[in-house]
Amino acid sequence: MSIPDQIRALEKLARIDAELKELLEQLSQERSTLDGLKSGIAKLDEKLAADRASMATMDKTRGELVQDVRNMTMQLDHSREKLSRSRTEREANAAQRELEELRKLVRDREDEISKLALSADAARQQIEATEAEHGKLVADLGAREGDISSRLGEVEKKARDKRAERDASVKAVPTQIYRRYEMIRSKRGTALAQTSDGTCKACHMSLPPQLFHRLQREPILEQCPSCHRIIYFVLPEPAATSAPSERG
Numbered sequence: 001m002s003i004p005d006q007i008r009a010l011e012k013l014a015r016i017d018a019e020l021k022e023l024l025e026q027l028s029q030e031r032s033t034l035d036g037l038k039s040g041i042a043k044l045d046e047k048l049a050a051d052r053a054s055m056a057t058m059d060k061t062r063g064e065l066v067q068d069v070r071n072m073t074m075q076l077d078h079s080r081e082k083l084s085r086s087r088t089e090r091e092a093n094a095a096q097r098e099l100e101e102l103r104k105l106v107r108d109r110e111d112e113i114s115k116l117a118l119s120a121d122a123a124r125q126q127i128e129a130t131e132a133e134h135g136k137l138v139a140d141l142g143a144r145e146g147d148i149s150s151r152l153g154e155v156e157k158k159a160r161d162k163r164a165e166r167d168a169s170v171k172a173v174p175t176q177i178y179r180r181y182e183m184i185r186s187k188r189g190t191a192l193a194q195t196s197d198g199t200c201k202a203c204h205m206s207l208p209p210q211l212f213h214r215l216q217r218e219p220i221l222e223q224c225p226s227c228h229r230i231i232y233f234v235l236p237e238p239a240a241t242s243a244p245s246e247r248g
């Protein structure tokens, strides 16, 4: 296989790899949009479950306290009766103390109940806000999932086709050179470099003059001493396209 043929085969492979890379980036972007929406919903699901559980605990505690108050109210009636029936001052004092203690216990429970009611209200509002947010995300996902999935399907198909095209083009590259190409590509992202003026077009470093001279003299494949990409000579672009903008 002649060197110019090898160069053509490598250029085709590099073009396919660039296209494949772009397709894979598109895929990961579409997937991350979808994953982002789904994980956002999952997080809100978790938050809702936790908030509802703590609401349930508060409701249960409140129910227990209400029951306590009911029992104590019955005890209060009992103590009042005792007070009304007491015959000595000692009995009256004891019944009075019992009444006061019970009243204090009832007040404490009622304080707790109203604090819990406030917390439960706040929690309920929080849950409603989270449910609204959750609903928005679910609607957003519902509206976009179809589009994203069909785009994903399209891009996946393109990537599959591109891979098949790549497999076919790899066959046109000598094994030894393909191995080197792959090794460099895995480290640098791209494996090919050209030179027209003595600098590597990939890393922009100057080539040793002798190397550049050899590259210019006949078609050969070398490696750039700086970036190690496979390098070869190409004719400079026609002046008309490069002359007007001489930027760095």
Ligand SMILES: [Zn+2]
Binding pocket: 193, 200, 201, 202, 203, 204, 205, 224, 225, 226, 227, 228, 229
């Ligand atoms: Zn280089």
